[in-house]
Amino acid sequence: AQKITQTQPGMFVQEKEAVTLDCTYDTSDQSYGLFWYKQPSSGEMIFLIYQGSYDEQNATEGRYSLNFQKARKSANLVISASQLGDSAMYFCAMRSYGGATNKLIFGTGTLLAVQP
Amino acid sequence: DAGVIQSPRHEVTEMGQEVTLRCKPISGHDYLFWYRQTMMRGLELLIYFNNNVPIDDSGMPEDRFSAKMPNASFSTLKIQPSEPRDSAVYFCASSSPGWGGYTFGSGTRLTVV
Numbered sequence: 001a002q003k004i005t006q007t008q009p010g011m012f013v014q015e016k017e018a019v020t021l022d023c024t025y026d027t028s029d030q031s032y033g034l035f036w037y038k039q040p041s042s043g044e045m046i047f048l049i050y051q052g053s054y055d056e057q058n059a060t061e062g063r064y065s066l067n068f069q070k071a072r073k074s075a076n077l078v079i080s081a082s083q084l085g086d087s088a089m090y091f092c093a094m095r096s097y098g099g100a101t102n103k104l105i106f107g108t109g110t111l112l113a114v115q116p
Numbered sequence: 117d118a119g120v121i122q123s124p125r126h127e128v129t130e131m132g133q134e135v136t137l138r139c140k141p142i143s144g145h146d147y148l149f150w151y152r153q154t155m156m157r158g159l160e161l162l163i164y165f166n167n168n169v170p171i172d173d174s175g176m177p178e179d180r181f182s183a184k185m186p187n188a189s190f191s192t193l194k195i196q197p198s199e200p201r202d203s204a205v206y207f208c209a210s211s212s213p214g215w216g217g218y219t220f221g222s223g224t225r226l227t228v229v
Contacts, residue, residue, distance in 0.1 A: 035217055043205060045220035091159065095217075103149065103172065104209075104218055106159040 002027045004092050006107035013082045014115055020067070021077040021110045023092030031097040034075040035104065036066065040088040048090075051075060079112075087114045122208050122221035129228055134196040137224045140189055141210030149218060150183055150193050151207040159207075165191065198228045 003026040013019040025034065036048040051059045051066045059066040067076040075094075079086055092107045121140040129135050141148050149164040163173040165185045173183070180199070185191040195202055205225050209218035 033217070037220075043225075044222050045207065045209075047217055047219070050217055102147070102166070103161050103164055104211075105161070108158050 002029075002094060002096060002105055004094050004105055004107035006092055006110050008110045009108075010111045010113070012113050012115055013079075015084060016081055018078060018080045019082055019112065021079070021090050021092075021112065023075045023077065023107060025073050025075060025092075025094050027073075027094065027096055029096040033095045033097070034066065034068070035093040035095070036064070036075075036077045037091045037093060037106075038086075038088045039091065039109070040085075045091075049077065082114045084114050084116060087112060120208055120210050120219050120221035122206075122224050124224060125222060127224060127226045129198055129226070131199055131228055132197045133228075134194065135198045135202075135226060135228075137193040137206050137208075137226070139191045139193070139208030139221060141191070141208070142212075142219055143189065145210035145212045145219070146188070147211040147213070148185060148191050149209045149211070150191070151209065153205045153207060153223075154203075162193070195226075198226075200228045203227050 005024045032053045034051045038046045038048050049059050049061045049064045049066050051068045058068050063080045065078045089109045089111050091109045093104050095104045123138045146167050150162040152160045152162055162175045163183045164171055168185045181195055183193045205223045207223045208221045211218045
């Protein structure tokens with residue numbers, strides 16, 4: 001069975017500091033993608049970053065980077081130089097490309113609060 | 117591209133009434149997904165379509181829920197009759213097979229009183 005686990009219900013970080021949001025996953029498929037989405041208080045789901053299971057290097061998108069450790073099945077999101085606007089709920093998600101499963105499954109989310 | 121468009125943004129209805137949520141996916145995307153988000157259950161996949169054909173509806177909670185995709189540019193999620201426990205935010209998302217990520221609509225906040 002496929003599963004995404006986010007063990008941090010909430011996190012605090014000081015403005016301008018870096019923060020790591022944890023995500024572990026479970027799948028028996030060899031080909032899969034890992035995603036992070038941001039959901040601010042306004043409610044929309046905003047795509048942040050993607051990592052493919054065969055990608056050798058960790059994905060980066062501006063201040064976001066994904067710390068991909070395949071053997072440990074972890075895909076942590078690192079936000080550098082936190083800003084007040086980063087305060088939001090963050091979801092880790094996975095999509096397997098093998099077999100009949102083709103759906104994006106989500107973790108329970110981490111609520112990040114950036115403090116001035 | 118206008119993105120995934122959902123309507124209405126907000127819907128308040130009385131218990132027992134029929135509710136229809138609408139979604140227009142991004143042109144060229146051949147996957148369409150309906151999710152429901154609640155505080156208690158998080159983001160749940162209700163159903164998804166590939167090339168307008170329903171592939172997996174195992175997440176549809178019960179027979180009161182139905183979804184259709186008559187063409188590549190339109191999908192509906194219908195609840196009949198609605199109940200207070202159906203109150204949630206319903207998201208539609210679409211995807212192309214090459215990249216695999218989803219683009220979400222803005223969601224419909226449904227309140228059943």
